[in-house]
Amino acid sequence: MSEEQETREYHSKIYTKTGDKGTSSLYNGERRTKNDAFFHALGTIDELGAVLGVALEHCILDKTDPLIEMLEKLVALMLDVGACVATPLDNSKETHLKKTRFSDNYVKVLEKWIDSMDSQLPPLKHFIIPIRVGLASAHLHQARAICRRAEREMVSLSIHELIPTEVSVFMNRLSDFLFVAARFAAKNHGADEGYWTGCGKTGL
Amino acid sequence: MIKHSLSFINKLNSPRLIINNYSCSRLNNSSNNLYNYSNSKLYCTTSTENNSSNSNDHHSRIYTKTGDKGTSSLFNGERRAKNDHVFCVLGSVDELSAHIGVAKEYYLNLQYSGTNEKVRECKDQMVQQLEEIQCLLLDVGSHIATPKDSADAFLKRSPFADYHVESVEHWIDAMDVHLPPLRNFILPGGNLQSAQFHVCRSVCRRAERDLVSLDHVDTVNPSVMKYVNRLSDYFFTVARFCVFLTNSQEAVYKRPKVPSEHESKYQRHLEKR
Numbered sequence: 001m002s003e004e005q006e007t008r009e010y011h012s013k014i015y016t017k018t019g020d021k022g023t024s025s026l027y028n029g030e031r032r033t034k035n036d037a038f039f040h041a042l043g044t045i046d047e048l049g050a051v052l053g054v055a056l057e058h059c060i061l062d063k064t065d066p067l068i069e070m071l072e073k074l075v076a077l078m079l080d081v082g083a084c085v086a087t088p089l090d091n092s093k094e095t096h097l098k099k100t101r102f103s104d105n106y107v108k109v110l111e112k113w114i115d116s117m118d119s120q121l122p123p124l125k126h127f128i129i130p131i132r133v134g135l136a137s138a139h140l141h142q143a144r145a146i147c148r149r150a151e152r153e154m155v156s157l158s159i160h161e162l163i164p165t166e167v168s169v170f171m172n173r174l175s176d177f178l179f180v181a182a183r184f185a186a187k188n189h190g191a192d193e194g195y196w197t198g199c200g201k202t203g204l
Numbered sequence: 205m206i207k208h209s210l211s212f213i214n215k216l217n218s219p220r221l222i223i224n225n226y227s228c229s230r231l232n233n234s235s236n237n238l239y240n241y242s243n244s245k246l247y248c249t250t251s252t253e254n255n256s257s258n259s260n261d262h263h264s265r266i267y268t269k270t271g272d273k274g275t276s277s278l279f280n281g282e283r284r285a286k287n288d289h290v291f292c293v294l295g296s297v298d299e300l301s302a303h304i305g306v307a308k309e310y311y312l313n314l315q316y317s318g319t320n321e322k323v324r325e326c327k328d329q330m331v332q333q334l335e336e337i338q339c340l341l342l343d344v345g346s347h348i349a350t351p352k353d354s355a356d357a358f359l360k361r362s363p364f365a366d367y368h369v370e371s372v373e374h375w376i377d378a379m380d381v382h383l384p385p386l387r388n389f390i391l392p393g394g395n396l397q398s399a400q401f402h403v404c405r406s407v408c409r410r411a412e413r414d415l416v417s418l419d420h421v422d423t424v425n426p427s428v429m430k431y432v433n434r435l436s437d438y439f440f441t442v443a444r445f446c447v448f449l450t451n452s453q454e455a456v457y458k459r460p461k462v463p464s465e466h467e468s469k470y471q472r473h474l475e476k477r
Contacts, residue, residue: 114266127342132312138305145299152295155274155287169272176267 027086028096037156041085044150049078051143055185058136064188067136067181070113074174077106081167085154088162104166110173117184133182134189140182147175279349293348293418296411301341303407307400308334314397316449326379327449330442333375337435340368347428348415366427372434379445388456390440394447401446405439412436 018024025031026038056071084102133141151171157163276291277283284290308331316327343364392402412432415421421429447454463471 111267118266133305133309135306135309138302138309141305142299142302145295145302148295149292149299152286152291155285158274159285159287165272168274172269172271173267180266 026088027083027100028088028092030088030091037153038086038088038162041150041153041157042082044146044153045078045082045085048143048146048150049075049082051139051146052078055136055139055143058134058139059185062134062136062185062189064136064185066116067185067188070181081170084167085157085163088157089164090162102164102167102170104169107166107170107173110170110177114173114177114180117180121180121183121187128183133186133191137182137186137189137191140178140185144175144178144182147171147178151175279346289414289418290348293411293414294345296407296414297341297345297348300404300407300411301338303400303404304334304338304341307397307404310397310400311446314395314446314449318449318451320382322378323382323449326382326445329375330445336371337438340364340431344428344432347425348418364425364427364431366430369427369430369434372431372438376434376438376441379441383441383444383448384454390444391455391457392443393455394443394452395450398443398446398452401439401443405436405443408432408436408439 019034022034023031024034024039032038052071052075056068056075059067059071080100080102083100087096087100089097151168154163154168154171158165158168271286274286275283276286278290311330311334314327316324318324347364393399415424415429415432418424444454
């Protein structure tokens with residue numbers, strides 16, 4: 001192998017340079033500009049996965065069972081969500097659609113997780129604010145906010161029926177899960193969550 | 205009969221009210237029925253209902269599923285698609301509050317070893333300031349979630365005082381006197397706390413940009429706009445102040461050198477060895 005070939009092969013592993021002109025491709029091979037609604041949604045799903053990874057690390061440090069196991073699954077699931085979103089319903093082959101189909105079972109799993117954690121939490125009486133809750137909880141609140149952004153961006157696709165309902169419902173439930181998870185992590189951290197009492201006043 | 209206001213917070217003693225961020229409520233005072241609007245995160249039972257509640261009751265309080273079809277509702281009860289710009293603004297404000305939460309957790313671990321009493325005072329007050337900001341961001345949210353038609357009635361009930369803007373300005377000034385004058389572009393970093401506050405600053409700017417492109421931006425209380433604008437200045441100052449507290453060096457912008465063709469060849473040669 002010549003020196004030039006060797007270099008080229010090494011480089012092509014990470015940077016293919018095919019996106020240098022501002023386009024990228026979906027799972028079905030279709031190329032679109034990077035500011036397309038699909039890439040906005042995919043980017044935010046990616047961002048959510050990254051923040052979930054940070055939250056997971058903090059849960060591991062805090063030894064917050066069973067959140068560790070749940071978050072490990074969710075970080076991986078973000079790739080499935082991404083794959084599903086990256087396969088538009090209107091112009092993808094049946095083989096692609098079949099491969100990236102998102103099961104509605106995950107929604108039920110989330111609901112089960114929400115219920116199991118929620119039953120251990122005190123009832124909510126106020127708008128809560130992520131203050132003095134520990135890093136795991138703070139990052140889960142951050143993840144919740146990003147999850148909502150992902151959901152908003154996915155609505156731009158779902159109103160045109162470009163992505164399946166299951167995945168939108170999943171994201172709606174995921175933000176609920178992250179809200180409960182954030183409270184759960186705070187409780188595990190031994191912190192009382194702050195709450196809002198109106199016009200800039202805090203209660204603790 | 206049905207009125208919408210934030211005063212529902214004061215009525216919490218009778219109904220059991222479950223709220224997530226950016227939910228707002230309408231209360232029918234006579235029967236304590238609660239009209240759920242916003243992102244489907246509001247659930248209320250009266251105490252009698254609570255006694256007879258079945259197991260589903262408990263579950264439905266977090267996920268009401270009303271948002272599954274991609275819509276959510278505003279302060280006046282109007283439902284809109286979740287990709288409506290108003291939710292984009294509300295979401296950004298919510299995201300900012302979440303980032304402040306993270307930054308503050310880091311800030312609680314920051315130690316100041318100096319002896320300046322004034323500096324120590326600033327340092328000690330900051331947690332309280334951040335909490336006040338997080339609370340006020342909920343007020344900012346309720347102002348944004350109030351479109352034109354219902355703005356007048358709402359603003360009378362829920363004023364956002366210019367006083368809050370002035371407070372932030374005083375906080376900035378109190379910290380700024382201790383900081384070395386700005387001569388260069390500052391780079392995010394210096395320590396973990398500072399880096400997190402730079403994230404807050406940039407998320408705050410995004411919220412502000414989203415806010416400015418809101419349809420009913422002209423009906424949003426000018427103090428709210430000023431407040432959001434002042435907040436990014438506050439986070440910039442706080443970020444610098446964190447570096448100052450630990451006596452660390454601020455990283456400043458230097459123009460990165462572009463290697464000549466000859467140099468880059470040499471660099472590749474070195475890497476290969």
